[in-house]
Amino acid sequence: MLHNSTVDAQINHRSIRKFKDEVLNKEQLKTLYTVFQHTATSMFMQNASLLHVTDPEQKKKIQELGNQKYVGAEGDLFIFIVDLYRNQQIRQQLGKDDGRVHTTDIFFQAMEDTLLAFQNVANAVESMGLGYVPLGTVNDHPLEMLKTLNLPKFPVLGMQVGVPDQEPQLKPRLPLEYTCFEGSYKKDFDVKDLKDYDDVVTTYYDLRDANRRIDSFTKQITGKKLDNHETDRDQLPEELHKQGLCLDWK
Numbered sequence: 001m002l003h004n005s006t007v008d009a010q011i012n013h014r015s016i017r018k019f020k021d022e023v024l025n026k027e028q029l030k031t032l033y034t035v036f037q038h039t040a041t042s043m044f045m046q047n048a049s050l051l052h053v054t055d056p057e058q059k060k061k062i063q064e065l066g067n068q069k070y071v072g073a074e075g076d077l078f079i080f081i082v083d084l085y086r087n088q089q090i091r092q093q094l095g096k097d098d099g100r101v102h103t104t105d106i107f108f109q110a111m112e113d114t115l116l117a118f119q120n121v122a123n124a125v126e127s128m129g130l131g132y133v134p135l136g137t138v139n140d141h142p143l144e145m146l147k148t149l150n151l152p153k154f155p156v157l158g159m160q161v162g163v164p165d166q167e168p169q170l171k172p173r174l175p176l177e178y179t180c181f182e183g184s185y186k187k188d189f190d191v192k193d194l195k196d197y198d199d200v201v202t203t204y205y206d207l208r209d210a211n212r213r214i215d216s217f218t219k220q221i222t223g224k225k226l227d228n229h230e231t232d233r234d235q236l237p238e239e240l241h242k243q244g245l246c247l248d249w250k
């Protein structure tokens with residue numbers, strides 16, 4: 001494969017969960033906002049928004065809701081929002097209150113916009129010698145999070161960014177034959193073939209749990225965490241459904 005500074009940074013990605021006690025300066029912030037702004041956007045709708053959380057009380061609450069001590073602590077906390085609000089306002093205020101920018105299809109497109117913007121910002125963060133961790137926990141208690149952030153629409157991901165204060169191991173990924181296909185998708189999959197990868201995964205030390213090796217990949221996929229149980233995350237599809245964003249087929 002070829003190497004250049006972008007590719008090398010991308011394949012060296014690792015999530016950072018311990019940051020030095022420094023915040024981003026104005027120039028760094030402006031750079032990240034501008035990268036966010038220039039991300040490709042479906043149908044030019046620009047349906048992603050970015051919120052830099054600056055209020056200490058809000059940060060504390062978000063940390064409690066996600067139950068992860070590095071959230072809202074050292075560094076800077078950002079929330080990536082699937083933003084169907086502004087364009088709906090545009091249509092309403094210009095006399096077209098027909099909900100056409102508030103459908104499942106547009107919601108999907110907004111989600112696509114937001115995730116592309118997330119990764120663009122993430123790459124920029126790493127290119128600046130900084131680190132980040134994505135935060136899916138922003139939706140562990142979705143309704144409480146909306147209230148805390150005073151948002152009209154759901155966040156999809158958070159991102160804690162800062163100057164790394166740890167050097168995690170590179171986390172081993174599935175061999176390419178399981179995730180990248182030439183010509184056609186390979187369906188004849190046998191879990192037994194993952195034995196070698198399972199062994200590799202268990203050699204990884206997760207710094208979240210000092211010096212403890214992690215479960216094999218297949219154990220993680222079959223573990224309790226993914227078993228069926230009720231959580232506040234169930235509020236998310238319920239609320240999206242109420243808003244007409246989830247399965248609004250005719």
Ligand SMILES: Cc1cc2nc3c(=O)[nH]c(=O)nc-3n(C[C@H](O)[C@H](O)[C@H](O)COP(=O)(O)O)c2cc1C
Pocket residue numbers: 013014015016017068133134135136137138157168170171
């Ligand atoms: C959508 C998404 C949500 C995530 N949410 C969290 C999170 O809430 N907390 C956390 O510590 N890591 C979170 N992660 C980071 C993953 O655990 C991490 O990317 C994965 O274990 C691979 O490790 P690496 O990023 O170091 O390569 C998230 C990653 C993604 C893509």
